[in-house]
Amino acid sequence: MEFLLVLIYSIAFILLGIYLLLRKRYSYFAERGILHDKPDLIFGNFRKMRLSKPIFLVFREYYNKYKGKAKYVGFYLFLRSFIVILDLELIKNVLIKDFEYFPNRGTYYNEKDDPISASIMHLDYEKWRNMRVKLTPTFTSGKMKFMFPTVVDVATQLVEVMRDAHESGSFEMGIEFADLIARYAVDVIGSIAFGLNCNSLTNPEAEFKVMGIKGFRYRHNWFVHSFIVSYPDLARKLGMKFHFDDVGEFFLRIVRETVTYREKTGTQRKDFLNLLIDLKNSDTADPITMEQITAQAYVFFTAGFETSSCTMSFCLYELGLNQMVQNKLREEIMEVLARYEGKFTYEAMNEMKYMEKVLNETMRKYSIVAFTLRRAIKDYVIPNTNHVIEKGMDVVIPIDALHHDPELFPNPEEFNPERFSPSEVEKRNSMSYIPFGDGPHTCIGIRFSRLVIMIGLVMVLQNYRILPTKKTENPLQYNPKKYFMGSKNGIYLKTEKICGIVNE
Numbered sequence: 001m002e003f004l005l006v007l008i009y010s011i012a013f014i015l016l017g018i019y020l021l022l023r024k025r026y027s028y029f030a031e032r033g034i035l036h037d038k039p040d041l042i043f044g045n046f047r048k049m050r051l052s053k054p055i056f057l058v059f060r061e062y063y064n065k066y067k068g069k070a071k072y073v074g075f076y077l078f079l080r081s082f083i084v085i086l087d088l089e090l091i092k093n094v095l096i097k098d099f100e101y102f103p104n105r106g107t108y109y110n111e112k113d114d115p116i117s118a119s120i121m122h123l124d125y126e127k128w129r130n131m132r133v134k135l136t137p138t139f140t141s142g143k144m145k146f147m148f149p150t151v152v153d154v155a156t157q158l159v160e161v162m163r164d165a166h167e168s169g170s171f172e173m174g175i176e177f178a179d180l181i182a183r184y185a186v187d188v189i190g191s192i193a194f195g196l197n198c199n200s201l202t203n204p205e206a207e208f209k210v211m212g213i214k215g216f217r218y219r220h221n222w223f224v225h226s227f228i229v230s231y232p233d234l235a236r237k238l239g240m241k242f243h244f245d246d247v248g249e250f251f252l253r254i255v256r257e258t259v260t261y262r263e264k265t266g267t268q269r270k271d272f273l274n275l276l277i278d279l280k281n282s283d284t285a286d287p288i289t290m291e292q293i294t295a296q297a298y299v300f301f302t303a304g305f306e307t308s309s310c311t312m313s314f315c316l317y318e319l320g321l322n323q324m325v326q327n328k329l330r331e332e333i334m335e336v337l338a339r340y341e342g343k344f345t346y347e348a349m350n351e352m353k354y355m356e357k358v359l360n361e362t363m364r365k366y367s368i369v370a371f372t373l374r375r376a377i378k379d380y381v382i383p384n385t386n387h388v389i390e391k392g393m394d395v396v397i398p399i400d401a402l403h404h405d406p407e408l409f410p411n412p413e414e415f416n417p418e419r420f421s422p423s424e425v426e427k428r429n430s431m432s433y434i435p436f437g438d439g440p441h442t443c444i445g446i447r448f449s450r451l452v453i454m455i456g457l458v459m460v461l462q463n464y465r466i467l468p469t470k471k472t473e474n475p476l477q478y479n480p481k482k483y484f485m486g487s488k489n490g491i492y493l494k495t496e497k498i499c500g501i502v503n504e
């Protein structure tokens with residue numbers, strides 16, 4: 001009996017301790033007079049996200065609720081606190097002007113136990129800067145021009161797969177474009193970043209695609225994932241991994257095999273992997289290791305594949321719904337190609353100005369990376385206030401919410417590429433449109449994603465008219481479980497043949 005009483009008191013004591021700890025944590029913003037939604041005791045402001053909506057809609061609602069009332073607000077995610085920034089000048093400070101306070105993204109990596117996680121996406125300042133400087137030359141305009149034919153080759157396969165499906169009649173009913181374009185993007189990035197012929201266009205179950213998607217979309221169970229996100233330092237000490245073992249082993253193995261093959265045979269290819277191999281064999285005091293090569297190639301895949309492929313499939317979706325825009329875009333493609341005697345070159349692609357507008361508008365309406373993060377490494381006094389973003393605090397930049405703010409983009413659900421005519425762009429604050437983030441941490445793959453998407457669109461549109469079917473959702477439903485913005489039920493469109501396949 002006495003033992004039972006002790007047990008009950010102990011449990012009650014522990015529960016009281018946890019309750020007081022949570023209360024203390026969740027009073028952080030209230031104590032500092034920072035506006036925020038009332039948190040749930042366990043989940044903070046996270047419950048809504050888990051249960052019903054995609055994360056980008058949660059931030060969009062939060063932004064709309066508080067914009068005009070505050071320049072920044074608080075947000076709790078389990079036991080972590082975030083400052084969500086609503087003001088364009090403050091966003092500029094965090095991303096660019098006061099970068100020295102916010103040089104890290106603060107996301108999890110574990111070089112020792114989960115080497116593929118240690119990429120420039122996640123590394124902290126010193127290591128990140130070192131790697132970013134090394135990798136930047138891979139993404140110059142000259143390198144893109146060089147990669148152009150490789151991407152055209154894969155896009156030609158995409159059109160061939162479309163032709164086969166069209167001829168077999170399946171396109172008449174509509175085909176699921178999100179998966180088709182994802183396979184195109186896997187094959188492009190597999191070829192450019194890993195030097196592999198992945199064949200996922202012809203074989204949807206190709207191992208490279210399966211492993212890549214497993215690494216990217218599937219996480220450990222919810223508890224482990226949340227623990228890693230909430231307590232990254234402790235998780236690192238405990239040797240916790242973000243990726244499943246087989247995913248890490250697969251990518252380490254294929255990179256090791258390809259690098260060994262290229263080194264043995266002296267094969268040179270003008271792709272990302274070649275540059276990474278050069279860095280490994282450079283005489284500098286600090287050459288990169290096989291694990292580091294794998295981590296960078298892997299992040300090109302994870303950061304590049306879903307973002308580019310979803311953007312391209314959302315673009316095709318809008319073109320299906322907006323035939324006038326599609327016709328105008330096709331006319332531009334045909335007109336530019338005619339000037340280049342029918343040859344699709346890097347220079348011809350760069351002359352497609354309406355294409356730029358269509359792409360920009362796609363990335364506004366569908367901001368695949370709906371928000372980005374920064375972590376303060378020292379106390380930052382928010383200008384003209386007595387509020388401090390304390391050392392260690394995470395800051396959210398709500399990219400998607402800005403792109404749907406009716407004051408910045410009137411009638412935001414309307415797809416209107418003319419928002420990106422030079423005179424309209426000039427009227428806006430540069431921070432109102434940041435699909436690739438901004439500042440020193442801005443997306444390193446901007447040019448490459450443009451290459452992949454534009455080549456794909458040119459090849460598809462000169463061969464096929466894209467049309468909606470009965471299955472095409474309007475409005476589109478979003479997948480609440482995905483980190484990036486993605487369709488819930490797929491993107492169904494049908495095609496109508498225009499002329500003979502180009503570049504066969």
Ligand code: HEM
Pocket residue numbers: 095120121122132299300301303304305307308311363368369371372373434435436437438439440441442443444445446448449
């Ligand atoms: C439409 C396609 C893409 C979109 C919308 C996109 C968007 C973004 C955004 C918003 C960020 C965060 C920037 C910031 O925090 O300021 C980012 C970072 C990054 N992206 Fe992309 N991205 C795309 C394609 C790609 C591609 C194709 C690659 C690789 C080949 C890539 C590699 C990266 C990397 C490595 C980073 C981290 C950069 C750093 O912190 O130094 N992205 N991207």
